[in-house]
Amino acid sequence: MTVDDSETLIYEKAFAAIKSAANVGAAIAALRDCYEEVAHVTYHHAQTIARGTAVDAPFVRTTYPDGWVARYLLKGYVTIDPIVREGLLRQLPFSWTEVDVGPECFELFSDFQTSGLSPNGYSIPVIDKVSRRALVSFNAHPHVTDWEGYLQRHQQDWAELAHTLHRKAVVELYGDKDPFPQISPRELETLYWISQGKESKDIAIILAISEHTVRTYMRSVRFKLDCANLSQAVAKAMALRLIRG
Known part of the structure; x- marks a missing residue:
């Protein structure tokens, strides 16, 4: 051997x-x-x-x-x-x-x-x-x-x-209920720029993607974090240290 x-x-x-x-x-x-x-x-x-x-x-x-x-x-x-x-x-x-x-x-x-x-x-x-x-x-x-x-x-x-x-x-x-949702890097980037006060059109320019795609990320990340709005999603993501302000 x-x-x-x-x-x-x-x-x-x-x-x-x-x-x-x-x-x-x-x-x-x-x-x-x-x-x-x-x-x-x-x-x-x-x-x-x-x-x-x-x-x-x-x-x-x-x-x-x-x-x-x-x-x-x-x-x-x-x-x-x-x-x-x-x-x-x-x-x-x-x-x-x-x-x-x-x-x-x-x-x-x-x-x-x-x-x-x-x-x-x-x-x-x-x-x-x-x-x-x-x-x-x-x-x-x-x-x-x-x-x-x-x-x-x-x-x-x-x-x-x-x-x-x-x-x-x-x-x-x-256990089987991992509190951290499986959020994609693009969704996290979108959420980060939202936390910085950027609108969807601004984020689209920053990330070089369409505004429609940005809005899709906004909806999906809000859903994954189980939040009613984006402000809540940003606050929860910061609490979980998924993004930093």
């Missing part, structure tokens, strides 16, 4: 483990166990929905020891963690060594390593079709001597597995 064949089998095993897991917590544990050089996996959903309104209530599942998680929260590291900060801003995956660490984070990283955890890691931002953001992070075993080489061999598979994990999280959070 070649190295490529072996890595394909690992990927397929990890994919099946995520799909069959009872929940996201079980899925990240199963994903971690498929990769011998990975010590921990964390899934961080940037926002959840409560009573139909977007709130800053992150959904986080991790395989880190309970003792470290408790210390992380007790010390308030969540407010300064540069990996989470960068991960929820960036578009592309990144190694932790790429992140600039300010003096305010020295205690965090020192504490992290003192707790027996490796400073080597890799994080994958996930942005789905309705602009929800999540972050999947892999933390290396402390004994790993060639993390970069291991990363090179698996990073493409990990990117796909991160999206599979995110889809599982969406189902766990929202």
Whole structure:
């Protein structure tokens, strides 16, 4: 069996483990166990929905020891963690060594390593079709001597597995009634320009489409957001963070 064949089998095993897991917590544990050089996996959903309104209530599942998680929260590291900060801003995956660490984070990283955890890691931002953001992070075993080489061999598979994990999280959070409607990019563009006070004829010029098509987008996006008028649709889209004012 070649190295490529072996890595394909690992990927397929990890994919099946995520799909069959009872929940996201079980899925990240199963994903971690498929990769011998990975010590921990964390899934961080940037926002959840409560009573139909977007709130800053992150959904986080991790395989880190309970003792470290408790210390992380007790010390308030969540407010300064540069990996989470960068991960929820960036578009592309990144190694932790790429992140600039300010003096305010020295205690965090020192504490992290003192707790027996490796400073080597890799994080994958996930942005789905309705602009929800999540972050999947892999933390290396402390004994790993060639993390970069291991990363090179698996990073493409990990990117796909991160999206599979995110889809599982969406189902766990929202069930079959996902509060985010499937709105097309053109519909979102139309709604954005409406939020900026533009009329249909102006939007038609901006988007280089007919005014009739703009009006069609206006009707469809209002319907998908279940709103009586466009003002309500704009307000709801902003609350769901589908557009920004």
